[in-house]
Amino acid sequence: xxxxxxxxxxxxxxxxxxxxxxxxxxxxxxxxxxxxxxxxxxxxxxxxxxxxxxxxxxxxxxxxxxxxxxxxxxxxxxxxxxxxxxxxxxxxxxxxxxxxxxxxxxxxxxxxxxxxxxxxxxxxxxxxxxxxxxxxxxxxxxxxxxxxxxxxxxxxxxxxxxxxxxxxxxxxxxxxxxxxxxxxxxxxxxxxxxxxxxxxxxxxxxxxxxxxxxxxxxxxxxxxxxxxxxxxxxxxxxxxxxxxxxxxxxxxxxxxxxxxxxxxxxxxxxxxxxxxxxxxxxxxxxxxxxxxxxxxxxxxxxxxxxxxxxxxxxxxxxxxxxxxxxxxxxxxxxx
Ligand code: KG4
Ligand code: ZN
Numbered sequence: 001x002x003x004x005x006x007x008x009x010x011x012x013x014x015x016x017x018x019x020x021x022x023x024x025x026x027x028x029x030x031x032x033x034x035x036x037x038x039x040x041x042x043x044x045x046x047x048x049x050x051x052x053x054x055x056x057x058x059x060x061x062x063x064x065x066x067x068x069x070x071x072x073x074x075x076x077x078x079x080x081x082x083x084x085x086x087x088x089x090x091x092x093x094x095x096x097x098x099x100x101x102x103x104x105x106x107x108x109x110x111x112x113x114x115x116x117x118x119x120x121x122x123x124x125x126x127x128x129x130x131x132x133x134x135x136x137x138x139x140x141x142x143x144x145x146x147x148x149x150x151x152x153x154x155x156x157x158x159x160x161x162x163x164x165x166x167x168x169x170x171x172x173x174x175x176x177x178x179x180x181x182x183x184x185x186x187x188x189x190x191x192x193x194x195x196x197x198x199x200x201x202x203x204x205x206x207x208x209x210x211x212x213x214x215x216x217x218x219x220x221x222x223x224x225x226x227x228x229x230x231x232x233x234x235x236x237x238x239x240x241x242x243x244x245x246x247x248x249x250x251x252x253x254x255x256x257x258x259x260x261x262x263x264x265x266x267x268x269x270x271x272x273x274x275x276x277x278x279x280x281x282x283x284x285x286x287x288x289x290x291x292x293x294x295x296x297x298x299x300x301x302x303x304x305x306x307x308x309x310x311x312x313x314x315x316x317x318x319x320x321x322x323x324x325x326x327x328x329x330x331x332x333x334x335x
Contacts (some may be wrong), residue, residue, distance in 0.1 A: 001078045001317060002029070002070075004063070004102070005310025008055040008095030009087025009115045010141075011036040011046045014306030015062045017070040017077075017313045024127040030069035031307040033300075034058045037182060052090035059098050066306070077108060079322070081313020084112035085330030086142070092329035100327045107321035109290065111313040116143055116335045118308035119270040121152070122297040125311050127139050130266050130295050134257045139279075141167035141184070142273030145213050146258040147335075149268070152315055155335055159211025164195050166247055166273045173222050177236050182262035187240050188276050191231050194241025199225055201246040206253045209263065213254065218246055248279045254287050264294030274302035 001021065016031035040046050041080035085092055096112070103110035108334035113269060120136050125128065133153065138145045144161040164172065167184055175185020179190070199219045204214045222243050227237045247320050255267055267287060273279060274296055287294040301307055318320065 001314055002072060002076060003079045003081055003310045003314040003317060004066075004077050004093045004099075005113075005192035005308070005313055006059070006063075006082040006099045006308040006310045007079070007115075007118070007304055007306045008091050009025065009083045009085070010091060010304060011040055011051050012304040013055050013062055014304055014309070015059070015066040016306035016310040017072060018125075018307065018310035020314050020318060022064060025125065027117050028125060028307050028311075029072070030066045031305060031310075032062050032066045032069065032128065033305055034062055041181050044175065046088070048088045048090055051088055052094055055091055055094040059094060063098075063102075074102075075106060079103070079109045079111060079313060079317045081111040081309050081316070083115045083118065083309050084328060085115065085333040087115055087331060089329060089331040092331065093327070096327050096329050100170045105221070109317060111316045111322050112328060113309045113312045113316070114333060114335050116140070116145070117155075118312045120147065120149070120155075120268070120335075121312050121315065122270050122308040123268045124297040124299045125301065125307060126295070126297060130268060132292065133262070133264055134268050135255070135257050135262050135264055136268045136270065137258075137271070137274075138271045139166045139251065139273035141171065143163060143271065143310050144213050144215070145152075147252060148258075148262045153319075158261065159213065160255065161213040161215060162221065163214050163216040166215060166251065167271070169219055169247065170273065172219050176223050177226050177239065183194070184272065185275070188244060188278070190220055190237050191240040191244040192277070194237035194239070196241055196245060198238035201225075201243030203246055203250045203253065206250055207305065211254055211258055218243065235311065244276070248276070248282050251279060252282045255283060256286055256290075258293065259290070265290055267292065267294045269294060269296050270302060272303040275299040
């Protein structure tokens, strides 16, 4: 089964073809991404209307390019999957409209995919994928959640952030220290040059039981430290390192707790912050200590992409699920 996946929930246009007839990582026949970063950079954040218009411009050429890379004609597809939410409503409607029209014209089933379920399943596209049950840490720009995955499609929320998501905290902290948009990856890069321990920030909500997170106070701690500092390049790197260590340590502590609570030793990590090198190393170390396993997608499949949507759609179609021809999106949607 060859499924086209379309992702347009925010500022990346992602398209991919997933082929269930092929094994492991080879099942991803092609994937392409067009990032709108340059378009939004001068505004310091995503401008929803500009995002929608750019998806309109880029989506069809990207679909053609992806099919060509996969060596497939459009009539060789078996289904079309698209992100139906959560996300920016205008941006979602572009992907939904194109996906539904294509499915209708080609007489194919269409599948509406939850963006976070796409992230959650992304690690399963790699070779030697883990089988449920496992615990998933979802860390993106909009979400920070710990989820017990009992089976594909059967999810139980163990904990989530009460305020900022981890990626959002990275982005806001980067911005307050004057780093350009999008700040998260830049802050992580800067932290590589910082000295560990030069600044120490708290590990929020780790001193009490529970699996929820809170990252907004951390941002305020950084603001105060930055304001009282010489604001030089070395200091900025040291603060970035202190902030990253605090986030990574907090996530690691809660992941370990979630594994204990779920009585499980397999952790799956997904979402943009899953690309963070220090987080990957720290969770790897934790898994080794427990004699367990941690699974990440390759970094380019941690951030938004069409591959995870194609894959989630393929699993849904294999299970015999798809919807009627209605174009439907849900900007806010619980998984
Ligand atoms: O999953 P994603 O691409 O989009 C959402 O669904 O939100 O995640 C984007 C988030 C941004 O907040 C970005 O700053 C963060 O992931 N991010 C990182 C890194 N790469 C992306 N945060 C920390 N370290 C990174 N290397
Ligand atoms: Zn995402």
